[in-house]
Amino acid sequence: MKELVRRLDAFNGVVTKGAESVANLCVAAQIVIVFCGTVWRYCLNSPLSWVDEMAALLMVVIAFLGCYIAMARHKLARIEVVLKLFHGRKRAIAYCISEVIGILMILFVIVFGWELFMSPTSLGQRSAGMGIPLAIFYFLIPATFVLNLILAVTDILHYLTDEADQIDKEIDEREGFSV
Numbered sequence: 001m002k003e004l005v006r007r008l009d010a011f012n013g014v015v016t017k018g019a020e021s022v023a024n025l026c027v028a029a030q031i032v033i034v035f036c037g038t039v040w041r042y043c044l045n046s047p048l049s050w051v052d053e054m055a056a057l058l059m060v061v062i063a064f065l066g067c068y069i070a071m072a073r074h075k076l077a078r079i080e081v082v083l084k085l086f087h088g089r090k091r092a093i094a095y096c097i098s099e100v101i102g103i104l105m106i107l108f109v110i111v112f113g114w115e116l117f118m119s120p121t122s123l124g125q126r127s128a129g130m131g132i133p134l135a136i137f138y139f140l141i142p143a144t145f146v147l148n149l150i151l152a153v154t155d156i157l158h159y160l161t162d163e164a165d166q167i168d169k170e171i172d173e174r175e176g177f178s179v
Contacts, residue, residue, distance in 0.1 A: 001161050008154040015147055016072040023065040030058040053129045057137060064140040071148050092159040092167045099156050106149045113141030 037051030070076050078098065086094045116122055117138040125134040159167060 001157070005154065005157045005161055008150065008157065012072060012151055012154055016069060019065045019068050019072075019147075023062055023069060026058045026061050026065070030055055030062070033058070050129045053127055057127065057132065060137050061140065064144040068144045068147050068151075071151050087168055088165070091171060092162075095167075095171070096156050096159050099152050099159070103149060103152050106145050106152060109145045110142050110149065113138075113145060117142060 033051055033054050037048050037055075040051075041047040083091065083094050083098065117135065122138045123135050126132060127134060162170075
């Protein structure tokens with residue numbers, strides 16, 4: 001079991017670094033595109049028709065990758081009032097329950113995101129100005145949430161296999177609790 005957790009941690013680390021790199025590139029591209037669009041519109045009086053569309057599509061990529069990155073860094077919103085009352089194994093169980101609830105929501109998004117991606121309408125759509133297939137962006141929904149599912153399962157495995165003191169220490173550091 002420890003070997004599986006170690007491999008999942010390594011996989012999640014590589015995917016998180018890749019997602020961060022792509023998200024950073026998208027943010028940089030969005031800044032450059034919006035800046036150029038502003039210069040062309042107001043300084044050169046020749047607006048670029050594709051700027052708004054490209055900025056919006058990049059925002060979609062940033063949003064879905066950002067969701068994955070936030071989950072990988074354990075920065076998603078969570079109600080900690082109840083969870084911080086527990087310590088050791090009880091805290092691990094409380095976090096497992098929290099993760100299972102999250103997994104149910106993730107599965108919901110994966111199933112309906114896949115249905116949306118596979119619908120004939122989605123597969124045939126192209127962006128209005130540039131003709132980019134929108135299926136690429138619809139695919140981000142199930143793809144990023146499958147990655148979120150792997151993160152949640154990895155966290156549950158950590159809660160079940162790590163030592164209670166180690167779990168307390170990691171959660172306290174991550175959540176900023178003072179014990």
